Amino acid sequence: MTASLGVVTPELIPFETPLTLERGGYLPRYDLMVETYGTLDAHKSNAVLVCHALSGDHHAAGYHESESNKPGWWNHYIGPGKSIDTDRFFVVSLNNLGGCSGSTGPLSINPETGKAYGPSFPEVTVLDWVHAQARLADHLGIEKFAAIVGGSLGGMQALQWSITYPERVGAAAIIAAAPRLTAQNIAFNEVARQAIMRDPNFFDGDYADHDVIPASGVGLARMVGHITYLSDVSMGEKFGRSLPREDRDAEGVNFAVEQYLRYQGEQFSGRFDANTYILMTRALDYFDPTLNESIPLPEVLSTTQCKFLVLSFTTDWRFSPSRSEEIVDALIQAGKPVSYTRLESAHGHDAFLIPDATYERIFKAFMDRVHQDLGGNV
């Protein structure tokens, strides 16, 4: 039986040891906003790290304040009896460094200047996030995660973990991800960044000094991004060529899909920081464990020690199945234990967030086995 986690409460955890960053910057101290679900067992062996994607945060499951609110972004897959079963696992989810949901990021005060970082926040990478997550694990007394899981950019963190801290990962689930971005992927991110940077309210990232936000630019960035998360099929099914809804603002809108995208853009620009969006897309662009093909992927993965589950979705064109298969083939070449399924879905890249019986069944079978291999009962 599956049930809801109910109301969950995040916790802000301070880290006072400085962190040197991959691309040259450094943070004298930082905070991470963290949620945990389930109970850490006596051996501290049942921890699962959930990594969020571009616009996600620590709130992966359950509800804040009351169940009438929107649940966490992966609520369908995390909870009692669910794929990541919180009756079995202790789930750790955090807002990554540079984020805008409570962890140290551009909105935070730089202790060295006494003023918000804004655009001066140092560039962070997937590797930096993984190092920060490892320190979080140390703080929680977790020597080794039973599994590290994530979709999209979250899957890249799981992959990076298996490479950087092989002895600290029991299993990795890499969903709707890619070993690195293509030119087309980077191009979409650049359009999103340009939309933000060309907003007159951006002020080179110093919008806070002017008491404004580049809402129009962030909204436009989200609209472009959102199109790449859906599929032609799912947009066709959801909107087709139907006309705008009359119960919502429809000024200057000719089709329902336009109204939807504008609504998504507006919602997003109200909650997401522009500098964080630029920083997160850059982290995506720079992710490349092959170091610009100087080391072939099978060789990069040759030191991993965990078992892998890789999942892709048929209509995902942001990170298409063939991108996941690059990871799978490299793992096969490296002789590592890997399972893979290309799941049928009409939902494009967003499919990794959406309820689906087969996805759920396969994900759960993998995770239940991870738990069983810890010595737990199924």
Place this chain on the structure above:
Amino acid sequence: MISHSYRIPDWIAKNSRVLDLGCGDGRLLAQLVETHAIDALGLELDPDKIATCLDLGLSVIQQDLNRGLSNFNDQQFDTVIMTQTLQAIRRPDLALSEMLRVGREAIVTFPNFAYIRNRIQLGLAGHMPVNPQLPNPWYDTPNIHLSTFRDFEELCQTLSIRILDKDTSNLSGKRTWLGTVWPNLFGEVAVYRLTKES
């Protein structure tokens, strides 16, 4: 449900690397992990069967065998197994060559079309055999390349494949004495252990 031939485990070395093409629900691989401590990998198309394999703790890749094994290295496995699938592959000859490229040895089982029951259904009753091993009607069947012991051995010769061992079993995976004496007539399932002619 057709049981796996009793002979297969005899042909698998302990702690060896085994690839099972069309591994289904993973029964054979899971058994070999248990008894032979093999390093197992399965290929399967059906997501439900993949989930069942994951329940058993197996590693399994969703892959269409008709698209070859180009993602595997030469001689990456000690043994490549294909049970009751060869007849459903678009090009069985290419599949066999690929199996012996990625594996040192191959184990293949398939329905013997010259089995007496098939001969009676075709030769006397005058229609395509339909029976527990070949349950589908001719117009809607995955079994598009039916062959016999004799046909298969001719193909092996053409492909320079050496037959290390052969056997026959019934649908329960057991040996029958008639099948052993006269496989092409009384062998229900053909079971071969192959390697590349050196």
